[in-house]
Amino acid sequence: MNSYRFRFNNSRKTSTILFWFFTTLLTVSLTTTVLLAHSHPLFPAWLLLISLPLMFMAIYRLFKVASERQSAEIVSLNKEGFTSSCFGSVLFSEIHAIRVPVREIGLLGGLQPDYYKKTDADIPYLEFSITTRDGKMLKWILNEWGGLYNSKEDFSIFFNFLTALTDQLYQLYHANEPHKSYLKILDEKGSWEKRG
Structure with a gap:
């Protein structure tokens, strides 16, 4: 775990x-x-x-x-799903959809921090969401390069969780298929939906 x-x-x-x-x-x-x-x-x-x-x-x-907008999260990932200190327990079988802003993440080929330093563009706050079968939405908003509510290390830890989560979903639902564009299961838009 x-x-x-x-x-x-x-x-x-x-x-x-x-x-x-x-x-x-x-x-x-x-x-x-x-x-x-x-x-x-x-x-x-x-x-x-x-x-x-x-x-x-x-x-x-x-x-x-x-x-008060800042929350501290502890997520424990196991073979059946994960437990979140903010959202409770979620089984992998209950996950219906995942949305990740892949085009804005520098680790996945998005814009790097130098771009934001050279221009007037604001560094984006990235919204990650998981929707369960019953319609419950788990939403985390982080800044990749650190900001008011999280640090770079926080984003790195969250990204490791996201990678482990998508690896588990890939093994459960797509083990015999080739990898998709991002994190093995996400399409070009950063979406994944459970089939069936």
């Missing part, structure tokens, strides 16, 4: 993050206005006593909510 430990972006609380982001913008601009126009009768000093704590609270909540 192999275990893989990594951190990833769980993509939760997006609306809450947006709320605190715009609240932070509003309170910072209000506090700045009050500080710059402190002698103006339209902006009394007591307004600063309200806006300054609100600004600090909004900044604190923004960072707190943003940090």
Whole structure:
């Protein structure tokens, strides 16, 4: 039984993050206005006593909510399937589809980090998903070269898990067939669906 430990972006609380982001913008601009126009009768000093704590609270909540998007995952792979600390147990027979952004992964021939350094393009956050027979979706979002929610080592460990998982599925369902484009079972678009 192999275990893989990594951190990833769980993509939760997006609306809450947006709320605190715009609240932070509003309170910072209000506090700045009050500080710059402190002698103006339209902006009394007591307004600063309200806006300054609100600004600090909004900044604190923004960072707190943003940090809650990071999850720590421990995946244990065995002969029948895998167990995830975030998503529970999944048998190989329950896996219906896998989606991997293969064209964006540098390890699979995608764009390298030098490209992103030389251009204004943002380094992509890669979304990996596994759909089970009952419609449950397991989703991990990682940055290949490290970012706010995971490191390069986290991505490397996740990629090792993904490689071991696709090897197991290849042995179960495609042992007598030639390898596909990526990770033995994925097509050119990074998809795999269980036949039948």
